[in-house]
Amino acid sequence: MKLIKALVLIVTFISTVASATENSRAIDVDSHIITKHKATINNQKINYTVNTGTQPVWNTQGHPIATLHYTYYKKDKVKDDSKRPLLISFNGGPGSASVWMHIAYTGPRVLKIDNEGYPVQPYGLQDNPFSVLDVADIVFVNPVNTGYSRVLPNKDGTMPSKADQKKWFFGVNADIKYLSEWLNTFVTRHNRFRSPKFLIGESYGTTRVSGLAHALQNQQWMYINGVVLVSPTDIGIKREGPMKTANRLPYFAAAAWYHKALEPSLQNKDLLEVLAEVETYTINQYLPALAKGAFIGTKEKTSTIAQVAKYSGLSEKFVAQNNLDIPTDAFWKELLRSKGFTLGRLDSRYLGIDKRDAGDSPDYWPELTSWLHSFTPAINYYLREELNYKTDVKYNMFGDVYPWDRSNNETGEQLRLAMAQNPYLNVMIQAGYYDGATNYFDAKYTLWQLDPSGKMRDRLSFKGYRSGHMMYLRRADLKKSNQELREFIQSSLPNPDEAAKY
Template sequence: MLNNRSILLAFLLTVLCLVSHHALAANRAIEAESLVVTEHKTEINGKRLNYTATTGTQPVWNDKGEATATLFYTYYQRTDVKDKSTRPLIMSFNGGPGSASVWMHVAYTGPRILNIDDEGYPVQPYGVQTNPYSILDVADIVFVNPVNTAYSRVLPNSAGEMPSKDQQKEMFFGVNADIKYLAEWLNTFVTRNERWTSPKYLIGESYGTNRVSGLALELQNRQWMYLNGVVLVSPTEIGIEREGPVEAANRLPYFAATAWHHNKLAPDLQSKDLYEVLEEVEAYTIGTYIPALAKGGFISEAEKAEVVAAVSRYSGLSEEAVSSSNLDISNNFFWKELLRDEGKTLGRLDSRYLGIDKKRTGDRPDYWAELTSWLHSFTPAINHYIRTELNYKTDIKYNMFGPVRPWDRSDDNTGENLRLAMAQNPYLNVLIQSGYYDGATNYFDAKYTMWQLDPSGQMKDRLSFKGYRSGHMMYLRRDDLEASNQDLREFILGTIPAENEPAQYAR
């Protein structure tokens, strides 16, 4: 039987445990350095292979050698490769800014992908399945999460104090700060994993294209790390301006693709294949639409009427809607207007996805149907996958989108930096991948960016474009998952120079 003293002691121990538990919970933090390695098997394009997945955190250091943040990453390596010097390494980034690497990690290039249907819509039970088209057969891949995305976090200083919001912005949250610290981090990663002699590639999606375009030059000029390729998936403008008539007119091919998909074009256009339609609309955009918009309010009534009719024909919108917009149709209006009579709205990042608004009136959708669908399937899958299959366990919240704003967008010269990196490095090639139904970073803008990237035209043989019948994340559609990975595979294999082939320009 317990005496009063024993009861009191037991009570005090219980209180102490509870206090300790709450103290730990209050100070929940990610480890600056951590590492978990798991072994796996898979089958890609009908061939079996073994690989390891290294999941962990690696610090970001300042000039004083102090850890200021830690980045969460997942690194996949094929295990039957004897010579790493010939094995390509892909360094993968998503965008936002503020987005985790989840999207391309468990839907595009990685060995495991979402449980979704063939068009990319979520299905239950949530989780992942084998990616039979992953590029892991030809290259190792590291998926990197910038500060405040996934489990990556800012760290307190030696005094236990967190940097102020302004200090964090200066250190991490801007076009150039982002590029600078990530280049340093990649240097450490490549050194630790002994990959300096490997052919190296960067791949970025959406805002990640700004990131990797800037990194190409930063890695060359500050880290002395030279690349074989940069892949821009659904690229932004990367600092190459598209304003006025060009910005407005460049939307038309995307409008035409979307209208074709939803059977809203005239019968003669609808009966053609999408590629035939887009070839016609692109020619009209360059040859007629941009010059007409350049005339502004001084365009003649006769010419305006002709353009109104053509734009209506190619966009699927009424002539009244086109005329009332003064030939300049905003994306928001298009997403609301095209299926207004059916009570549906279009997705921004993928116009195949449909939404339902409270009212049919208005000039923009209430929400983005595609993004809610993606979060529906990606969020449970990545949380489950990392913890159960990769065996990385933490109580830190996985940030699909993290707090990184306000983002400093000043001095964005990333496109010019990519051009200069290509000029300095004859080995460096660029592949652009876009979905025809992406309205946020439309495919024709991507083509325009490619055309403007190198005004000299002397490097155009090292620039290539691939389009797909889907949206921003073209790989969600099963057919395009296969096609886009194969395009990546061919790009990687085709940009590894032959033995003893020098990096030089021939006269």
């Protein structure tokens, strides 16, 4: 009996210690670890330094209210940093860590995957010979509650209320405000104020960097040379009603073409030839037909149903049953229903298997589950074992940032104004044709509407890829997208003594 009581006491003690350890687990507020590395990038041998650590977010009283985890890549033996570009990278969500582009796109180490972007075991990393580190230093930033970044306790040790956290961090404009302040500190600490600066964001990160371009220029007095929008959101440029519906058709055509679901006259053409035809039809005929709503003529409606079915790979009956307005969820479920598969949302090359073939939307997103299972072990291994950043804090692939305040999203207009104020500032969009979440034709529409005056058209560009939301996962597009990013950075640098004026 005494032995049992003793064992109970020991177990209770261990549980109490474990609980206390768990509750006291915290990230360092201000820290950094330096490591040295070598790589061959763009056929150049490069030595580089990685600084990974945390840097505080302060309130107006100078008290740290959060700390952000970052990873900063800097090429060694650069004589003049004032001529060396700095690329500042964010992912999206909101609530997503800056892991995706970090270890799959621009960084010198990328996910171990096959040539089409599908994971292979054992999970890990490989060298990225296409990284843009040869032409720019890169910092990957994790916003609050993503990666290792965290909200910090108040001075009295209590956590800020949910209302205060939302006001400080979790909304379109709060996000931009605190990140612009944080970047000012980062640029100051690392002596990069004179360097050309570029912002790159993916998905919701495009909303973030569009607003940051304006905030950095108007609140931190820091000119930006370029903004890259990867798989962009609407950035506050509304796409509603018939336009929202019409813009889906080119993406439907791309996904159907990939899965060989189009009729031979289209299937035998190259993807880009098909998309050019569908885009022309979408703007000139499908959109006007949708705008007529219930008052469209019978003949025109019948013709439109047939053409939309032809381009989407869906049956005329299905198109008619949806009154020409086909939800993306329904498309993902319907296109390959007869074969027993659903399509991925973020990358429609991926296939899923549902419990039932019936229904109007997929059970899950096969691409996202695949990515999370391969990215998570890779980033945890990389930060700890290769970059020597060790902590017991959990790396949040997706963090708690909700409810997110989406009100007063004027980031598209803010980006336009930043361009107008700064003759140096160029914008490039990169998008995958098989992305059903932020489809490529919506991205083109955003580009067209960003500057209604047309006076800055020569500073706007679009690049498309034969892959999905994270177009860089396909190796051919990893090479192509990095090269086009490299060229964008180089072409956005002004000539010596070229003044910023119109």
